[in-house]
Amino acid sequence: MTPDQVSAEETPRTAGNSVSVTGLRKSYGSNRAVEDLDLDVGSGELFGVLGPNGAGKSTLLEILVGLRERDAGTVEVLGADPSTDREHLRRRVAVQPQQAELFPNLTVRETLHLWASFHEEAEAPESVVERVGLTASADRRVHELSGGQERRLLIATALISEPLLVVLDEPSTGLDPNARAELWDVLLAFRDRGGTALLSTHSMEEAESLCDRVAVVDGGRIVACGAPADLVSEHAPHTVVSFRRTGAPNTAALRAMSGVEDIELHGNRVLVHTHRADEVVTELTAMTPPPQDLVRRAAGLDNVFRTLTGRSLDENEDG
Numbered sequence: 001m002t003p004d005q006v007s008a009e010e011t012p013r014t015a016g017n018s019v020s021v022t023g024l025r026k027s028y029g030s031n032r033a034v035e036d037l038d039l040d041v042g043s044g045e046l047f048g049v050l051g052p053n054g055a056g057k058s059t060l061l062e063i064l065v066g067l068r069e070r071d072a073g074t075v076e077v078l079g080a081d082p083s084t085d086r087e088h089l090r091r092r093v094a095v096q097p098q099q100a101e102l103f104p105n106l107t108v109r110e111t112l113h114l115w116a117s118f119h120e121e122a123e124a125p126e127s128v129v130e131r132v133g134l135t136a137s138a139d140r141r142v143h144e145l146s147g148g149q150e151r152r153l154l155i156a157t158a159l160i161s162e163p164l165l166v167v168l169d170e171p172s173t174g175l176d177p178n179a180r181a182e183l184w185d186v187l188l189a190f191r192d193r194g195g196t197a198l199l200s201t202h203s204m205e206e207a208e209s210l211c212d213r214v215a216v217v218d219g220g221r222i223v224a225c226g227a228p229a230d231l232v233s234e235h236a237p238h239t240v241v242s243f244r245r246t247g248a249p250n251t252a253a254l255r256a257m258s259g260v261e262d263i264e265l266h267g268n269r270v271l272v273h274t275h276r277a278d279e280v281v282t283e284l285t286a287m288t289p290p291p292q293d294l295v296r297r298a299a300g301l302d303n304v305f306r307t308l309t310g311r312s313l314d315e316n317e318d319g
């Protein structure tokens with residue numbers, strides 16, 4: 001079964017949505033992990049749930065795939081309720097949790113043959129190997145693979161059942177930029193074949209580069225939802241001028257500069273938010289000593305998050 005082979009009768013859809021959630025709530029004791037959350041993911045979308053650690057992303061995804069019970073709300077995934085219709089969803093939804101394990105001594109090919117044997121209908125392992133770009137490594141053992149190759153093999157084990165929807169919890173955490181880009185290509189190809197992909201991420205770069213639409217979550221709630229470019233133009237239509245800091249920056253003086261709206265400290269860089277970038281760059285370059293490694297860029301989803309919550313997506317930030 002490929003995404004485009006499934007009839008409407010077999011998989012009832014809700015107005016073109018693969019996922020429809022209303023009023024979802026989940027608490028762990030007194031800790032409210034998900035609060036009155038509404039969400040629609042269209043069929044054929046590559047959809048990202050973006051938020052910092054503890055925002056409720058994993059809890060949401062686990063409820064959607066039937067791994068966790070909700071306290072309240074309605075949930076439809078491919079027209080079924082994951083808490084009661086697990087069998088309906090088992091073949092149609094593939095899940096890649098944050099901590100997934102493979103057998104280290106099996107080869108890539110053996111792994112996929114094993115996973116294929118778990119399903120009544122499965123794609124040929126050879127074609128999945130090719131689709132995730134592991135043909136040259138098909139006979140290598142799992143423990144010999146790079147981190148990126150192993151992650152793509154995990155995705156391959158998810159895709160082998162030819163799911164309509166794949167749900168991935170932070171799929172690219174810990175990967176280097178090349179490995180991330182290769183993994184994104186696999187997900188984009190799945191989307192281009194008609195599949196729906198829902199992933200969580202705390203990387204604004206991943207959300208911006210990969211996702212058709214993004215739900216920005218904080219404290220268990222969606223604070224904004226839309227196409228990345230639309231979210232940026234609505235909530236953060238400004239420029240970020242940044243430079244390398246040497247010693248403790250004089251943030252009070254920077255804040256007092258004409259045109260400066262906000263200052264953030266991010267790692268070894270000072271980020272200056274402004275709608276008047278030319279003016280600010282002129283003022284900054286006139287400072288003594290002049291700022292090093294000055295860069296200007298349009299604001300991104302990290303700035304959307306900051307505008308909407310007053311906090312940073314990146315926990316390690318100190319600004």
Ligand SMILES: Nc1ncnc2c1ncn2[C@@H]1O[C@H](COP(=O)(O)OP(=O)(O)OP(=O)(O)O)[C@@H](O)[C@H]1O
Nearest residue numbers: 028031032033051052053054055056057058059060
């Ligand atoms: N099994 C659990 N028992 C108690 N509290 C939990 C449990 N799982 C998650 N939580 C809490 O619920 C909140 C949401 O956690 P969740 O893991 O869903 O967020 P997240 O956005 O996926 O974060 P992370 O990226 O760190 O996994 C957090 O405050 C977390 O500590």
